[in-house]
Amino acid sequence: MGTKGINNRRKFFKASAAIIGGSIAMSIMKPFELMAQKKDESENIETDKLPLWGMGVDIERCVGCGKCAEACKIENDVPKEPFYFRTWVEQYTVKKDGEVKIESPNGGIGGLKQSVPDDDIFKSFMVPKLCNHCTNAPCVQACPVGATYISPEGVVLVDDSYCIGCSYCIQACPYGARFMNPFTKVADKCTFCYHRISDGLQPACVEVCPTDARIFGDLHDKKSDLVKFLQKNPTEVLKPHLNTKSRVFYNGLSSEVR
Amino acid sequence: MEEHFQHLYQALSQVDGYIYPNEIDLHWGLMIVLYPYITGLVAGAFILASLERVFHVKVLKPTYGIALLTALAFLAVATMPLVSHLQHPLRSYEIFMTPNSTSAMAIFGFVYLWYLMAVLLLEIWFDYRRDFVIWSKTSTGFKKIFYKLITLGINDTDEKSAKLDDRLGYFITVVGIPSAFLLHGYVGFIFGSIKANPWWSTVLMPIIFLFSAMVSGVALVMLIYMVVSWIRKVEIDMKCLDTIAKYLFYILLIDFVLESLDQIHRIYEAEESFDIIKVLVNGKLYITLVLMQWGIGTWIPLGVIGLFQFYKPSEKIKKAAYFIVGIFVLVGIFFMRWNIVIGGQLFSKSLSGFTTFTAVYSGMEGYLMAAVWLIIPLFILAFLLWLMPPWKKISYQE
Numbered sequence: 187m188g189t190k191g192i193n194n195r196r197k198f199f200k201a202s203a204a205i206i207g208g209s210i211a212m213s214i215m216k217p218f219e220l221m222a223q224k225k226d227e228s229e230n231i232e233t234d235k236l237p238l239w240g241m242g243v244d245i246e247r248c249v250g251c252g253k254c255a256e257a258c259k260i261e262n263d264v265p266k267e268p269f270y271f272r273t274w275v276e277q278y279t280v281k282k283d284g285e286v287k288i289e290s291p292n293g294g295i296g297g298l299k300q301s302v303p304d305d306d307i308f309k310s311f312m313v314p315k316l317c318n319h320c321t322n323a324p325c326v327q328a329c330p331v332g333a334t335y336i337s338p339e340g341v342v343l344v345d346d347s348y349c350i351g352c353s354y355c356i357q358a359c360p361y362g363a364r365f366m367n368p369f370t371k372v373a374d375k376c377t378f379c380y381h382r383i384s385d386g387l388q389p390a391c392v393e394v395c396p397t398d399a400r401i402f403g404d405l406h407d408k409k410s411d412l413v414k415f416l417q418k419n420p421t422e423v424l425k426p427h428l429n430t431k432s433r434v435f436y437n438g439l440s441s442e443v444r
Numbered sequence: 445m446e447e448h449f450q451h452l453y454q455a456l457s458q459v460d461g462y463i464y465p466n467e468i469d470l471h472w473g474l475m476i477v478l479y480p481y482i483t484g485l486v487a488g489a490f491i492l493a494s495l496e497r498v499f500h501v502k503v504l505k506p507t508y509g510i511a512l513l514t515a516l517a518f519l520a521v522a523t524m525p526l527v528s529h530l531q532h533p534l535r536s537y538e539i540f541m542t543p544n545s546t547s548a549m550a551i552f553g554f555v556y557l558w559y560l561m562a563v564l565l566l567e568i569w570f571d572y573r574r575d576f577v578i579w580s581k582t583s584t585g586f587k588k589i590f591y592k593l594i595t596l597g598i599n600d601t602d603e604k605s606a607k608l609d610d611r612l613g614y615f616i617t618v619v620g621i622p623s624a625f626l627l628h629g630y631v632g633f634i635f636g637s638i639k640a641n642p643w644w645s646t647v648l649m650p651i652i653f654l655f656s657a658m659v660s661g662v663a664l665v666m667l668i669y670m671v672v673s674w675i676r677k678v679e680i681d682m683k684c685l686d687t688i689a690k691y692l693f694y695i696l697l698i699d700f701v702l703e704s705l706d707q708i709h710r711i712y713e714a715e716e717s718f719d720i721i722k723v724l725v726n727g728k729l730y731i732t733l734v735l736m737q738w739g740i741g742t743w744i745p746l747g748v749i750g751l752f753q754f755y756k757p758s759e760k761i762k763k764a765a766y767f768i769v770g771i772f773v774l775v776g777i778f779f780m781r782w783n784i785v786i787g788g789q790l791f792s793k794s795l796s797g798f799t800t801f802t803a804v805y806s807g808m809e810g811y812l813m814a815a816v817w818l819i820i821p822l823f824i825l826a827f828l829l830w831l832m833p834p835w836k837k838i839s840y841q842e
């Protein structure tokens with residue numbers, strides 16, 4: 187019995203070694219890939235022939251009417267409660283004593299009103315916010331199942347049928363651009379109105395903006411309004427130190443903006 | 445749904461300063477506090493067991509089996525809080541089917557499986573195989589069937605086979621130590637790699653998690669050893685207890701030094717996020733961080749065990765003190781997880797304001813459910829101890 191038993195055990199051990207080996211390959215090798223951002227899987231599609239969508243925001247033009255945030259909710263079935271926004275507008279007020287007050291009641295829908303008395307104001311401005319469609323998107327990096335991805339045209343999207351609802355992407359987004367949709371129970375965010383832009387239309391927020399504070403366009407197209415906007419104005423992205431390589435560019439961005 | 449919205453409206457009214465509108469809904473609650481807590485207990489218990497095995501720390505022998513079974517009992521439920529918190533729990537298998545290789549959370553799934561299957565189960569199996577064979581001959585009913593099946597038909601009990609088991613088990617323990625490190629280091633990385641959150645994003649996070657895991661695991665095994673001895677009405681081996689307490693002291697000290705280093709680094713560099721973190725620590729986190737985590741969970745235990753290195757009270761007092769210290773440490777580490785997971789979401793990524801966390805009692809994310817996830821492993825452990833009592837092993841001497 188002795189040798190037979192030991193032989194059996196060898197077999198068992200060999201089988202487990204195979205399982206162990208497999209798991210090692212999975213669990214030890216995988217982490218090393220983490221060292222780098224994953225290469226864009228759509229690399230072999232000829233991306234230069236496709237548009238590369240981006241947006242410009244002209245802070246000097248924005249009057250804080252909140253029409254964009256409202257249009258977005260209607261266009262994209264965003265829950266109407268004030269905790270879910272694909273885009274919103276922030277009002278910054280720098281007081282004479284240096285204090286900065288930021289407000290965005292209901293995301294600016296219905297129009298932003300100044301709550302600080304005129305005499306105390308040093309300066310005030312509005313900042314529309316949305317997903318920045320980061321080139322190095324932390325949300326895409328973090329999603330455990332790959333439900334969040336970058337489309338070949340550079341739009342960061344969520345696959346509703348795939349998202350497991352772990353909220354990791356929401357934690358990973360530095361801009362608060364994502365929310366957990368309470369009805370679909372998946373992560374939700376701005377898509378640049380992907381359904382509209384694919385048909386040659388403008389995103390809803392751009393379409394309704396009465397002052398043309400939002401400029402949407404193709405970064406590959408040298409004649410597009412967006413490229414012209416970038417040429418004419420000194421622009422900056424939000425939180426550049428995080429190296430997300432955002433594709434939403436702001437003109438007139440003040441250092442108070444977070 | 446209405447209830448959820450009510451909850452959010454209430455949170456909205458309590459916002460202090462400015463937070464991004466999407467941040468009112470706190471996405472990670474109690475379940476995500478439990479997840480690193482339970483995983484940490486597993487890693488810590490296992491590392492204690494491995495110390496005995498690999499470094500031949502003979503005095504720890506009475507806790508070896510208990511530590512392994514504790515690790516298994518907690519590992520069995522470790523992913524449950526995580527899965528139950530998902531909005532689409534039925535899709536969770538996708539983490540294994542189509543993992544995203546750049547995601548720390550996806551890789552954790554594999555590390556977990558590897559650790560459970562390849563390390564813990566195998567180690568326990570090699571450790572018990574010979575006893576299973578022997579027990580299968582002397583027991584009846586369910587136990588007999590279980591022992592028979594679990595031997596997988598390998599029935600030799602001679603010295604040679606016992607040596608082989610021992611060698612293979614040893615080998616697995618050696619592989620197991622870095623695996624346990626990996627398991628919990630990785631949990632730390634899930635938080636430490638989020639650059640969006642300055643409270644989480646520190647390179648020390650995996651190592652802090654690791655040491656705090658060891659602290660909690662060692663404390664847990666110490667408590668369980670005491671309780672099991674009381675229930676079995678056997679003398680607690682004081683030498684063993686003293687040694688565990690001493691380990692607890694040193695690991696807790698390292699853990700505290702690491703965390704202080706992290707804090708000092710933050711204070712000295714005083715980056716953009718420092719102002720808000722300062723307010724966070726002195727305000728919303730004061731009770732859970734300063735009082736619970738540092739006071740109850742660190743300073744008192746350090747003080748008490750430290751004192752015992754010089755002043756030797758009676759065994760009775762010592763036992764009582766160790767028991768209380770063990771509980772304090774477990775509470776402290778729970779709040780450490782709390783402070784990271786909840787604390788990290790209390791301030792806005794706009795660094796301009798705070799929200800509040802209001803826990804609920806019922807529901808999948810509530811206190812009751814959390815208690816359930818902490819109690820189930822104790823039942824599993826009781827069952828395991830009944831099924832495979834380490835003190836009935838032939839190699840066990842009290």
Ligand code: SF4
Binds near residue numbers: 323325342360375
């Ligand atoms: S802004 Fe946030 S959601 Fe949008 S791509 Fe960047 S990280 Fe992702």
Ligand code: SF4
Binds near residue numbers: 334
């Ligand atoms: S919530 Fe969905 S999209 Fe976000 S990380 Fe989890 S699985 Fe990915």
